Amino acid sequence: MRTGTTYTRHLDLETRQHELLGLDLGEGVPRKTLVLGLALFGLWVGLLLLLLGLPTAQSSALYLIPPIFTAAVGTQRSRKTDRRRNLTVWVISARYLLLGHRPVICAGRRTATRSEWIPRHARWAQRGDALRRESVRRRRAYEADTETETAAVAGPPVVLNARPRLYGPDTVYRARQRGPKNRQEAR
Structure with a gap:
């Protein structure tokens, strides 16, 4: 990056x-x-x-x-x-939490439907834990219970039998000759 x-x-x-x-x-x-x-x-x-x-x-x-x-x-x-002031960051964060963010789809060629917006409970999930009225002990017990329940069970190992192949230019040329004769047929 x-x-x-x-x-x-x-x-x-x-x-x-x-x-x-x-x-x-x-x-x-x-x-x-x-x-x-x-x-x-x-x-x-x-x-x-x-x-x-x-x-x-x-x-x-x-x-x-x-x-x-x-x-x-x-x-x-x-x-x-560093290019923004704290007040700007606070206002943008509050706007995101309250109103949401309209996603940009296909570089703005299509407007997002309401179902494609990030739902409020997903936006508040990270900051909502601090705002809950539950005690810290209850929250930790709840998280510990959900972690054990949602643990995925691993299946048998997947065996991969990959064999690398190296194709030279002559093989690629022959495969190209067997394909469509002109570009209109390929489409």
Whole structure:
């Protein structure tokens, strides 16, 4: 398998905001983080104001920490796919789990029918184990029981009597002569 290397990583310039409303930000905050943080902060605080009302001293962390954490960690480069940001990976993963993935068949010449999509239980199988309400002990006991039940029974060994043959060009030529006389008959 071939792997590619990105040589243009050093051209990925990050713009920084050094001053905001007359306030000096020192070396500057990355603009992507700042814009995403302000947007998330506005949406999050607006939603919580509608649901919970004004923040109290105890609930102020609930109003501040989630958008700040999401902006700070979400704008970092992903460890899985270095060309994407964490927030992009999170959104793609959530979309896959909730909506699924429409398979590409024949390079897009034919649209996939709904039966060809990956079913929800198959998409959630890997991550669903962590979300189950069962205890860890029950889950391990269930997996141990299913492993012994699904073990396949081996049959007798299959004996292969393969003999390699080497055909020279003269034999291939004679076989070709015995075949159809023209290309229209071969089709």
